[in-house]
Amino acid sequence: MAGRNHLFVPGPTNSPHAVLSAMHVPMEDHRSPIFPDLLKPILEDLKKIFRTETGQTFVFPATGTAGWEVALTNLLNPGDKVLIYRFGQFGHLWADMARKLGFDVELHEIEWGKGIPLDHLEARLKQDAAHEIKAVLATHNETSTGVTSDIGGVRKALDAAKHPAQLYVDGVSSIASIEFRFDDWGVDAAVSGSQKGFMLPAGAAILAFSQKALAIAETTTYPRAFFSLKDQINTNKDGYTPYTPSTPMLHGLRKAIDLLLEEGLDNIHARHHRLAEGVRRAVAVWGLKTCAQDGFHSDTVTAIVVPADKDARQVIGTAFHKYNLSLGAGLSEVAGKVFRIGHLGDLNEVSLLGALAGVEMALLDSGIDIKPGSGVGAAVEYYRNAL
Numbered sequence: 001m002a003g004r005n006h007l008f009v010p011g012p013t014n015s016p017h018a019v020l021s022a023m024h025v026p027m028e029d030h031r032s033p034i035f036p037d038l039l040k041p042i043l044e045d046l047k048k049i050f051r052t053e054t055g056q057t058f059v060f061p062a063t064g065t066a067g068w069e070v071a072l073t074n075l076l077n078p079g080d081k082v083l084i085y086r087f088g089q090f091g092h093l094w095a096d097m098a099r100k101l102g103f104d105v106e107l108h109e110i111e112w113g114k115g116i117p118l119d120h121l122e123a124r125l126k127q128d129a130a131h132e133i134k135a136v137l138a139t140h141n142e143t144s145t146g147v148t149s150d151i152g153g154v155r156k157a158l159d160a161a162k163h164p165a166q167l168y169v170d171g172v173s174s175i176a177s178i179e180f181r182f183d184d185w186g187v188d189a190a191v192s193g194s195q196k197g198f199m200l201p202a203g204a205a206i207l208a209f210s211q212k213a214l215a216i217a218e219t220t221t222y223p224r225a226f227f228s229l230k231d232q233i234n235t236n237k238d239g240y241t242p243y244t245p246s247t248p249m250l251h252g253l254r255k256a257i258d259l260l261l262e263e264g265l266d267n268i269h270a271r272h273h274r275l276a277e278g279v280r281r282a283v284a285v286w287g288l289k290t291c292a293q294d295g296f297h298s299d300t301v302t303a304i305v306v307p308a309d310k311d312a313r314q315v316i317g318t319a320f321h322k323y324n325l326s327l328g329a330g331l332s333e334v335a336g337k338v339f340r341i342g343h344l345g346d347l348n349e350v351s352l353l354g355a356l357a358g359v360e361m362a363l364l365d366s367g368i369d370i371k372p373g374s375g376v377g378a379a380v381e382y383y384r385n386a387l
């Protein structure tokens with residue numbers, strides 16, 4: 001098919017050309033005397049992206065999923081109780097991992113489309129007078145439903161309950177795209193991955209840990225090997241890694257961090273909000289609904305619900321085969337019910353308008369009655385005035 005594929009899944013996202021070029025380097029010796037000149041500034045500058053001055057950042061040759069495991073296995077003792085709300089596929093998988101690793105998972109089911117219920121959380125923490133809950137696992141941006149939760153609010157709930165539980169946050173599809181404040185929110189472990197807001201290929205788990213968490217990791221006894229923070233700390237301090245790093249990935253990360261800091265986090269957040277708002281306006285004039293309910297809309301991904309008698313898989317299939325447009329599928333409970341537009345990473349208004357046009361064609365081809373150009377028109381009006 002002529003022309004490029006239009007990639008609008010919520011990860012992997014589009015990589016800027018400058019990032020791809022930066023990765024296109026000869027292999028090198030990761031034990032050379034100059035390797036620390038690459039790694040040390042990356043770890044330092046990542047703190048700016050997480051908005052932490054006191055925390056410590058890490059890069060593992062792995063994916064976001066591994067980041068969950070790093071947090072759980074380094075910061076807990078075998079059998080510890082953790083609290084998690086499930087309102088999407090990623091929260092589901094994290095809870096499932098915690099259970100498989102033998103932790104005592106207290107799981108609360110929340111309707112898919114909503115986020116963390118802060119009142120419930122505060123009440124539950126207050127009730128836990130014996131402090132049996134050792135960690136709260138919070139999915140900041142639930143990529144399967146396009147729902148963003150209030151992590152500052154989670155911190156307030158912990159403080160209001162005077163509960164010492166650690167706070168682990170899955171920021172895989174939020175960090176480097178929407179507001180994330182590691183220090184201000186008192187996060188103990190923040191998990192991200194390379195292929196979303198960092199605009200790289202998959203293959204790096206990018207993490208931050210608080211000093212409190214690192215002190216806890218000194219005393220906990222859960223078995224850990226490849227994912228040992230201690231091994232990273234011991235080698236990172238001299239600018240090296242415990243095992244062979246992906247050096248092209250690190251060169252790409254260097255460039256991606258430069259681009260992020262050059263644009264500025266506040267500008268990046270504003271851009272993602274603007275892009276998302278145009279999509280939401282398009283969805284509204286199509287007469288469709290987002291999976292996310294009011295107050296929970298994500299600025300990095302929108303999950304759009306198709307009419308009950310239609311199958312979202314048809315929309316996604318048509319978009320791909322006929323129009324060379326890749327949309328995100330509905331996962332698990334919402335399979336067939338929603339399709340997703342990823343609007344994070346290296347992206348601007350005009351490219352997103354192209355995706356909205358493709359969505360309109362795929363919707364019409366799938367027998368979903370919308371007015372051609374209506375969603376694109378709404379987004380066009382919004383973007384013109386918002387820019």
Ligand SMILES: *Cc1c(COP(=O)(O)O)cnc(C)c1O
Binds near residue numbers: 011143170173
């Ligand atoms: C993509 C994603 C993950 C999983 O990351 P992988 O890199 O696929 O392991 C976890 N959580 C959220 C919220 C995600 O969007």
